Amino acid sequence: MSTTARNISKEQVYEWLSSVTDPEVPVLTIQDLGIVRDVLIDTTDNGVPEVTVVITPTYSGCPAMDAIAMGIRMALIGKGFRNIKVEHRLSPAWTTDWMSEEGKRKLEQYGIAPPIRKAVNPLGLFEEDNVPCPRCHSTDTMLVSQFGPTSCKALYKCQSCHEPFEHFKCH
Template sequence: MVQQHDSNLIATDRRWPEGTRPSTDEIWHLLEEVPDPEVPVVNVVELGIVRELAWNGDILEVTLTPTYSGCPATHFIEEEIGAALNRAGLANHRLKQRLAPAWTTDWITDAAREKLRAFGIAPPQGSASKRSLLGEDPEVTCPQCGSTHTEQVSEFGSTACKALYRCKECLEPFDYFKCI
């Protein structure tokens, strides 16, 4: 679906002059301003949710891969990306979902992993693998004190993509962003 909602914009809302077509690099930078609604210290680009940007004629196509098909934030993320594009004067856009390949924590940037750690969430350890299917628990580092002497308290933390852990050194609970 192509969205065209330009009637409420005033000239100062536009990032680019009317009639100009920004480069995809400029649009990537714009989308870096859209935070993840569940963990607002990281953005949708850093999480790897935005997969591709391309101009198809005069329509900007933005391809997104949700973190998982049942993620309750997916619709909100799409709305926020659309709103950011509209505010910048790019009202002629189409958001597309791509489910294959499935999103993986491997797509989270190093900068986002550090932001998660600083926010108190242990970032995914290593890369996605089938180790967890074989009963192997990851070695999770406490984001508060750096200890690896941690234990899982619950398979699910504040969201389904995170598990609740506790540090046995500093005794602080924390979320661990599961490696998927």
């Protein structure tokens, strides 16, 4: 398969990237997460197309970022590209405000309570979000720990159906 820069659009690359998912939360694509900041298409001197995908890390220490960069490479190699760059951009810092509505819906169906407020409105020091249970939708829930199995999630318990659940933190 060969591809030339001429006939590739940004939109096309974005569409290909929609097959790349977060290894820790596989229902979310990297677009749902809002971590793809830009796509640049260029041609090297000998006419070979070069694609640069600019992503922003979610949390500084998130180990999924390396897997996601690899996923991007694999997706584009599968489309015939050989020159692929994945660049990191720190500013502006990633926020769950960039998560798509579709992403939030998929999270809830998957059993993870999605972010419920804009992260630009931070809580006070000891304030807590009242997060509805993704299973029974009761708002009688309790925060167990701000830290969960991955950096992006907190642990909650539903007092109505007594199920524990994870909440994708407003960050």
